[in-house]
Amino acid sequence: MEKEDGLGLIQIYTGDGKGKTTAALGLAMRAAGHDFKIAIIQFMKIWNYGEIKSLRRLGIDLFRYGTREFVDPKNPSPIDFDQARRALSKAEELMRKGDYDVLILDEINVAVDFNLIALKRVVDLLDKKPHNLELVLTGRNCPQELIERADLVSIIDEIKHPYKKGVEARKGIEF
Numbered sequence: 001m002e003k004e005d006g007l008g009l010i011q012i013y014t015g016d017g018k019g020k021t022t023a024a025l026g027l028a029m030r031a032a033g034h035d036f037k038i039a040i041i042q043f044m045k046i047w048n049y050g051e052i053k054s055l056r057r058l059g060i061d062l063f064r065y066g067t068r069e070f071v072d073p074k075n076p077s078p079i080d081f082d083q084a085r086r087a088l089s090k091a092e093e094l095m096r097k098g099d100y101d102v103l104i105l106d107e108i109n110v111a112v113d114f115n116l117i118a119l120k121r122v123v124d125l126l127d128k129k130p131h132n133l134e135l136v137l138t139g140r141n142c143p144q145e146l147i148e149r150a151d152l153v154s155i156i157d158e159i160k161h162p163y164k165k166g167v168e169a170r171k172g173i174e175f
Contacts, residue, residue: 007036007101007134009151010126014109014142017156018174024104024136025051031134032058036101039063039094043087043107043139044071044080044116049175061100063090073114084116091125095133102134109139109146119143 011027013020028038040055044066055062065087071080091105111117122137126149129135137146147153169175 008130008132009134010129010149011134011136011152011154012109012142012147012150013136013138013154013156014140014147015154015156015158016140017158018161019156020138020140021051021106023154023156024106024138025055027136028055028060028102028104029058031102032060037061037099038102038104039100040104040106041065041087041091041094041108043084043105043111045107047175050172063087065090071114071116076114076116080114081116084111087111088117088121088125092128095125095128095130098130098133100133102136104136104138107139108137109142111139112143112146113139113141119145122146123149 013023024040028040031038039061040063042062042064046064046066046068052062065083067079067083088108088111091103094100094103108117108122112119112122123145126135126146137150142153163169
């Protein structure tokens with residue numbers, strides 16, 4: 001369903017392969033080239049990734065939530081729940097204000113999968129999305145209920161990964 005200005009769809013990048021965030025960042029870079037106002041909210045991700053500097057150079061607003069520790073999906077800490085709730089509240093606030101053309105919720109699917117935030121709150125967020133906001137959700141294990149509400153869903157599968165051969169994450173490539 002095309003919107004009058006071309007914006008307003010829900011996109012999801014999910015699957016077990018590498019590249020979900022990268023796909024969303026590519027979309028952000030393209031949108032920035034057309035002077036769109038873009039915000040990215042990262043759930044469970046505050047490490048020093050290379051894209052942080054690039055996003056600032058492009059004028060893309062970035063809001064990061066989480067800790068430097070990996071979240072234990074079987075035993076999340078209270079701060080993990082707090083950070084995820086704060087990230088979702090920020091998304092709700094930005095949607096209410098209506099200042100952005102594109103909003104990317106990076107790793108929100110994982111936050112739902114780890115039960116850090118309730119699926120119902122994310123469904124409610126999608127249902128309240130302004131008609132002219134392009135909304136992008138990333139992360140593996142996306143719930144079917146979100147997939148059904150989306151206009152575009154890309155599943156990124158892993159066929160091969162150098163990590164399985166002992167190649168560590170490389171600066172400028174994986175982080």
